[in-house]
């Protein structure tokens with residue numbers, strides 16, 4: 106094809122190029138135009154060749170759209186999901202190898218061409234964060250200071266701090282994941298000019314390219330300064346996966362049309378504040394206090410601590426430039442900033458390279474004096490060796506967790522991005538040394554203040570298959586805060602453990618009391634803390650890990666104690682109606698955050714949320730099973746440790762069988778009284794607002810409340826079907842006294858009923874519904890919801906929330922939907938059950954996973970499963986048991 110400002114001329118490979126034309130509507134987004142273009146074509150296409158000649162140096166297929174340089178190649182790939190190459194690539198090799206090369210490049214890279222602004226740029230920086238479970242370093246230009254377009258930040262897992270802000274005569278305390286000193290800062294100046302700042306005016310071309318395979322982020326810029334001096338800058342970042350304290354930077358500067366004096370300025374800047382999230386900017390935000398700055402040769406060390414949690418921090422930066430002769434080095438410290446300046450004479454076209462090795466230690470994971478540890482610390486010899494280490498360590502990770510999709514370039518790229526982000530948020534090498542879990546935004550931004558939610562459930566479904574040991578360390582974060590969860594329950598007059606909805610450093614409740622409604626700009630009350638189901642997610646994660654790993658030691662020492670304490674809370678919370686013999690759990694919210702109370706009531710929560718009650722019954726059943734299967738020593742010890750009495754045991758059994766649910770005909774009520782709520786006129790609001798995903802805010806802006814209507818933010822009533830198999834779900838319904846006579850119809854009717862009332866105001870909703878739609882054979886809708894979830898951060902579909910960090914839960918969950926439901930390898934029981942439903946858009950899904958200590962390899966197409974296990978075992982294939990012999994590949998057609 107050939108592209109002009111207002112049309113695409115194209116043909117198939119047999120014909121001349123200007124045979125067909127598609128008019129581009131310059132008033133619409135390019136994405137929308139390209140989708141219409143695709144819809145207008147009938148043929149299936151394997152590869153697109155653009156015949157425009159390359160106009161830009163840093164990337165091919167950058168063309169002008171609306172007079173803006175636009176990555177046309179990537180935009181086409183995002184719509185067509187096939188490789189897009191340039192004719193020049195064929196001239197240099199041939200069509201096949203050029204296509205394969207592009208496929209491989211594109212599915213392993215996340216690229217942004219050009220300089221973006223505001224929330225879009227913030228979002229891209231979140232997406233290009235490099236990290237290793239210990240820290241996350243946002244993918245910002247090294248030259249940037251925090252402003253409205255760039256937000257360089259560094260977060261370390263578990264480093265939280267509390268600050269008080271006086272609001273209306275009251276001190277509001279917030280606990281934040283702290284933005285640590287910025288040690289990635291490097292910039293330059295020419296002669297006596299000003300230091301270079303990121304400014305589109307001077308950047309002729311910019312390409313930011315994250316290599317998912319190696320973990321290296323490369324930013325290349327072609328710069329033309331106001332006085333006409335041109336330079337090429339190449340900056341690279343890589344994080345240590347094994348030695349997780351380290352990251353390495355390389356900064357190369359090349360004058361293109363002048364000789365002159367170049368000065369490089371680099372800093373560890375502890376003046377930083379937490380200012381990623383616009384609506385928090387008026388709140389107290391300076392978390393750091395600098396203690397000391399030391400310099401030795403070209404090493405700088407900055408020591409600081411967090412103001413309330415008193416976590417000691419030590420950051421070291423070693424600067425080197427072995428190939429630059431006669432450079433002049435000076436220290437440029439200022440209050441709270443360790444600065445280094447290097448000046449040298451540069452010649453046209455020569456490349457001058459600096460390397461900056463950075464190490465971060467905190468008193469959380471470092472037991473001896475950190476000042477000594479950081480002083481004695483040794484780095485790898487140079488940047489290249491850091492890249493080699495990273496490549497090798499990422500390769501080991503990809504061998505375990507790469508989900509390979511044939512036939513869909515976009516899905517492949519984004520699933521890899523999701524795996525990459527999951528691993529950057531947590532990985533064994535780091536987490537075995539840490540007391541930390543994964544926040545809802547990983548280590549990429551300050552949305553939700555870095556807090557840990559029930560989203561762990563969505564993350565762990567992925568981690569458990571590829572790195573079960575990691576899950577153990579993440580669960581220890583919860584175990585170490587069991588005491589805090591028990592205090593929380595006791596503050597509310599309950600026994601047992603009640604985990605907080607939002608958890609940070611200490612495991613106490615960190616949810617907000619108020620929540621900003623951007624439509625009205627008013628702070629509304631926030632009752633989301635009533636989502637007590639978070640404790641059920643913790644319990645589910647414990648069980649899920651145990652079921653997959655058979656880690657008896659964990660269950661004996663920690664797991665059972667957590668389960669019993671969580672159970673004690675629910676036993677206490679469930680109140681019997683003596684007349685009916687049914688138990689009610691009241692004052693809770695389900696995952697659907699729109700419903701906080703009954704109409705006209707405030708702060709009362711809801712009764713008998715179906716998801717909560719079903720999962721309580723599930724938990725009690727699992728505990729009974731464990732009490733029947735564990736040795737009496739283990740049981741006695743755990744019952745004693747948790748003060749679990751005979752009476753508790755009896756009540757556990759009674760509650761398990763008698764929790765109340767409500768039905769109207771075949772439909773299970775989201776909570777008691779649900780059917781008395783009004784139906785919402787969705788179309789009316791859709792017409793007025795277009796996007797109605799945050800219907801809660803819209804209704805509140807109309808002085809109304811979602812409490813009054815049958816409207817949900819996300820999957821709630823049927824969420825249990827995401828966690829447990831349908832057969833377990835039906836057993837629970839029967840045990841509770843609500844046997845389902847026609848399961849197929851029941852499930853289908855309920856899914857359809859609730860999806861019609863759900864606005865998907867959380868990205869987690871789409872993944873759950875995608876799986877549910879698949880279950881009832883609605884494959885088209887399942888695919889649509891899956892793809893929206895898969896691309897949600899890439900396109901920032903929630904209008905700016907990716908700026909505040911990626912959404913880790915949806916990333917883990919989309920991977921889980923692929924392996925558990927599309928590939929159909931369901932691990933939620935005693936054996937693997939395989940029942941694929943490969944989307945027609947894909948040719949094949951390949952992946953490795955472990956289950957009960959056995960490593961499996963799967964290659965699944967729409968009619969064949971090829972599978973291998975490394976030990977003798979059994980799986981269930983399409984309902985039938987199937988023995989497997991170690992290391993023997995078997996082929997199963999279906």
Ligand code: BGC
Pocket residue numbers: 545553558559560696698818819866867869914
């Ligand atoms: C969702 C919750 C989720 C939270 C953090 C909210 O928008 O409704 O289910 O736990 O975000 O990701």
